[in-house]
Amino acid sequence: MATAIIYYSKHHGNTKKILDAIAAEHTDVELVDVTSRNTFDLSGYDKIGFASGIYFGKFSEQILNFAKVNLPSGKDVFFIATAGNPMKSNFNAIARITENKNCKEVGRYICKGFDTFGPFRLVGGIRKGHPTEKEIQAAVDFYNSII
Numbered sequence: 001m002a003t004a005i006i007y008y009s010k011h012h013g014n015t016k017k018i019l020d021a022i023a024a025e026h027t028d029v030e031l032v033d034v035t036s037r038n039t040f041d042l043s044g045y046d047k048i049g050f051a052s053g054i055y056f057g058k059f060s061e062q063i064l065n066f067a068k069v070n071l072p073s074g075k076d077v078f079f080i081a082t083a084g085n086p087m088k089s090n091f092n093a094i095a096r097i098t099e100n101k102n103c104k105e106v107g108r109y110i111c112k113g114f115d116t117f118g119p120f121r122l123v124g125g126i127r128k129g130h131p132t133e134k135e136i137q138a139a140v141d142f143y144n145s146i147i
């Protein structure tokens with residue numbers, strides 16, 4: 001049961017910390033940095049994850065475009081995100097794309113991530129120390145629950 005997780009984690013590597021913990025426990029999980037490739041053959045994977053920091057309320061544009069171009073229809077998909085201020089609506093755009101491809105969502109996970117964007121930089125950032133060890137473990141538990 002191979003899994004690929006396509007990710008974008010450029011602000012502080014917050015989302016990548018979670019993915020590294022999942023990949024450390026599961027050698028069949030392949031992490032694909034969306035900034036290093038525009039195309040990727042996902043046809044051979046049983047489950048496909050999309051993971052991103054939240055940028056302007058949604059997953060990064062690169063993830064959204066990648067999903068539009070590369071996601072085969074009918075796959076099981078899941079979502080992982082970190083955000084300065086996590087909200088349910090942060091998943092709307094990516095979920096719409098995967099729904100349009102008749103993919104089945106098997107789960108979603110979001111937690112806080114250190115954020116120094118814009119005015120937050122002036123106060124040393126918000127959500128310092130996030131994701132915490134506990135949040136990272138909760139993400140690993142989430143992954144274990146969907147496989």
Ligand SMILES: Cc1cc2nc3c(=O)[nH]c(=O)nc-3n(C[C@H](O)[C@H](O)[C@H](O)COP(=O)(O)O)c2cc1C
Nearest residue numbers: 009010011012013014015053054056057084085113
């Ligand atoms: C340009 C920019 C825009 C952001 N927009 C949002 C936002 O709309 N909502 C939010 O909760 N966090 C926002 N953030 C904070 C990030 O989502 C948060 O720091 C996240 O953990 C970054 O993940 P990464 O380090 O994996 O890239 C923004 C950060 C940046 C740099």
